[in-house]
Amino acid sequence: MDDKILAASSKHPKPVDRVFQYGTAGFRMKANLLDSVVFRVGLVAALRSRKLGGQTIGIMITASHNPPEDNGVKLVDPMGEMLENSWEAYSTDLANAKDEDLLKVYKGLEEKLKVNRETPARVIYARDTRASGPALVRALVDALQATGSEYTDYKLLTTPQLHYLTRCTNTEGTPQSYGEVSEKGYYEKLSEAFVRAMKGKKTVGTVTVDCANGVGGPKLHELVKYLKKGSEGGVDIKIINDDVLKAESLNHECGADFVKTKQRAPPTSKAGNNERCCSLDGDADRIIYYFNDPEHGFRLLDGDKIATLAASFIGDLVREARLSDELKIGVVQTAYANGASTKYVEKSLGLPVACTPTGVKWLHHAATKFDVGVYFEANGHGTVVFSPQALKAFRTKDPESPAQAAALETLRALADLINQTVGDALSDMLLVETILAHKTWTPREWDLTYVDLPNRLVRVEVKNRYLFKTTDAERKLVEPQGLQEQIDALVSKVRDGRSFARASGTEDAVRVYAEAATRGEADDLASKVAGLCRQEGIGS
Numbered sequence: 001m002d003d004k005i006l007a008a009s010s011k012h013p014k015p016v017d018r019v020f021q022y023g024t025a026g027f028r029m030k031a032n033l034l035d036s037v038v039f040r041v042g043l044v045a046a047l048r049s050r051k052l053g054g055q056t057i058g059i060m061i062t063a064s065h066n067p068p069e070d071n072g073v074k075l076v077d078p079m080g081e082m083l084e085n086s087w088e089a090y091s092t093d094l095a096n097a098k099d100e101d102l103l104k105v106y107k108g109l110e111e112k113l114k115v116n117r118e119t120p121a122r123v124i125y126a127r128d129t130r131a132s133g134p135a136l137v138r139a140l141v142d143a144l145q146a147t148g149s150e151y152t153d154y155k156l157l158t159t160p161q162l163h164y165l166t167r168c169t170n171t172e173g174t175p176q177s178y179g180e181v182s183e184k185g186y187y188e189k190l191s192e193a194f195v196r197a198m199k200g201k202k203t204v205g206t207v208t209v210d211c212a213n214g215v216g217g218p219k220l221h222e223l224v225k226y227l228k229k230g231s232e233g234g235v236d237i238k239i240i241n242d243d244v245l246k247a248e249s250l251n252h253e254c255g256a257d258f259v260k261t262k263q264r265a266p267p268t269s270k271a272g273n274n275e276r277c278c279s280l281d282g283d284a285d286r287i288i289y290y291f292n293d294p295e296h297g298f299r300l301l302d303g304d305k306i307a308t309l310a311a312s313f314i315g316d317l318v319r320e321a322r323l324s325d326e327l328k329i330g331v332v333q334t335a336y337a338n339g340a341s342t343k344y345v346e347k348s349l350g351l352p353v354a355c356t357p358t359g360v361k362w363l364h365h366a367a368t369k370f371d372v373g374v375y376f377e378a379n380g381h382g383t384v385v386f387s388p389q390a391l392k393a394f395r396t397k398d399p400e401s402p403a404q405a406a407a408l409e410t411l412r413a414l415a416d417l418i419n420q421t422v423g424d425a426l427s428d429m430l431l432v433e434t435i436l437a438h439k440t441w442t443p444r445e446w447d448l449t450y451v452d453l454p455n456r457l458v459r460v461e462v463k464n465r466y467l468f469k470t471t472d473a474e475r476k477l478v479e480p481q482g483l484q485e486q487i488d489a490l491v492s493k494v495r496d497g498r499s500f501a502r503a504s505g506t507e508d509a510v511r512v513y514a515e516a517a518t519r520g521e522a523d524d525l526a527s528k529v530a531g532l533c534r535q536e537g538i539g540s
């Protein structure tokens with residue numbers, strides 16, 4: 001194997017002057033820099049699979065909402081979760097090894113982690129629609145062959161589909177089987193669960209889905225074939241921005257990130273007033289809803305609004321199913337969640353809120369501490385996870401009334417409809433459609449549940465963002481010294497003020513967030529805190 005790894009790695013030399021890091025969402029950068037990184041991620045996957053006794057590891061090649069010329073790669077653990085934290089550092093070490101040291105570093109990891117070379121290594125992988133994908137797959141395959149790994153190429157998939165397949169592969173034939181190990185199995189599971197969740201309910205009008213000209217387009221077209229039209233148990237979906245042939249159109253003036261950051265609909269959307277619209281990102285793991293209100297203009301229904309909608313609906317069902325005493329429901333957010341949403345969950349829904357650092361892996365982990373854990377980043381990445389106790393209770397609780405029986409049936413359907421491995425735009429869309437149908441709500445009624453505090457996110461370029469160190473789920477700075485006190489002083493002067501600064505995990509910048517009772521105060525606070533950070537950043 002050593003000779004094979006050496007020979008293969010010589011075809012994928014590392015750019016000499018580059019330092020790589022497994023960040024919030026794996027490795028992500030300009031695609032032309034990624035060849036050696038993807039090759040080495042293949043080596044990590046082989047190590048990880050062997051370390052876990054031959055369980056299958058997933059690899060997704062995507063750069064999500066980034067521009068078309070970027071690409072990226074991330075690893076998926078056997079139950080479909082993000083790669084375990086400590087392995088991010090091993091991946092980083094291997095990605096940064098000099099070509100001549102690569103084998104030494106690989107064998108060093110093998111030894112340190114007590115990996116048995118005789119254990120089989122198994123990997124599945126897929127990619128999004130970027131033009132750079134196929135060449136990167138070839139680099140990956142070279143690593144998998146050199147390490148004697150068994151592998152399956154699932155070609156084009158959304159990121160959550162690859163997470164789904166990873167879990168299905170590892171649970172196949174066991175009592176915990178997550179579903180049929182195929183793309184078709186994914187559509188069947190979702191569409192069947194949707195019909196059950198929608199029993200006796202109807203969606204109203206159409207939902208316009210902007211697919212960011214990414215892999216979500218062809219996959220949603222596929223899913224639609226399995227769904228009924230908008231009669232009982234169905235939904236009318238109008239797909240826009242589904243052109244995957246024009247490479248440069250990916251995420252261009254469309255997609256979840258565009259809508260969230262620009263606070264406007266994609267120019268291609270022709271949806272009328274009050275019509276439901278949503279946007280996926282380039283690998284379909286994020287979703288944002290929105291609509292045009294004839295009086296107030298564009299209205300965003302972001303990840304916070306999806307989380308509160310899901311928590312309120314599932315909370316009601318758990319009560320109707322008489323399971324409130326045995327199941328703990330909670331919502332997990334990050335510091336970027338709008339303060340009004342946090343207040344709404346705690347005060348109006350009466351549910352606890354946990355706050356974690358940015359990055360889905362932290363939210364997911366915190367959500368598993370609840371029996372029903374609802375987590376979403378404000379940008380639309382999230383899901384709902386159910387504990388084994390919750391799933392058992394949904395199955396075994398004896399209903400004493402038709403209403404209780406119906407609630408239990410809906411809960412069982414939701415557990416199948418909602419992707420348990422990771423945020424999934426297609427599954428989340430069907431969840432939102434289900435809830436709105438049950439509540440007979442238009443997007444306007446959903447929007448009115450609470451009013452977002454005006455807020456502002458500012459990107460501040462500094463010389464060294466790593467000087468900005470935080471605590472308390474990134475809500476407070478411990479370094480540079482004294483800066484937090486200055487921020488606190490500014491915040492105390494505005495009504496409902498809140499502000500924090502942290503180093504981005506995906507860009508070379510510090511992000512400043514501020515919110516306050518009025519637009520003017522929020523903007524002013526953000527710009528003052530950004531000013532402080534800029535000053536601190538100078539010369540550091």
Ligand SMILES: CC(=O)N[C@H]1[C@@H](OP(=O)(O)O)O[C@H](CO)[C@@H](O)[C@@H]1O
Pocket residue numbers: 024025336358359360377379381503504505506507511
């Ligand atoms: C404020 C914000 O939206 N941050 C994003 C962004 O992380 P940063 O560490 O803030 O760059 O990219 C992450 C990965 O996609 C995503 O999880 C996160 O929510």
Ligand SMILES: [Mg+2]
Pocket residue numbers: 064065281282283284285286
């Ligand atoms: Mg994404």
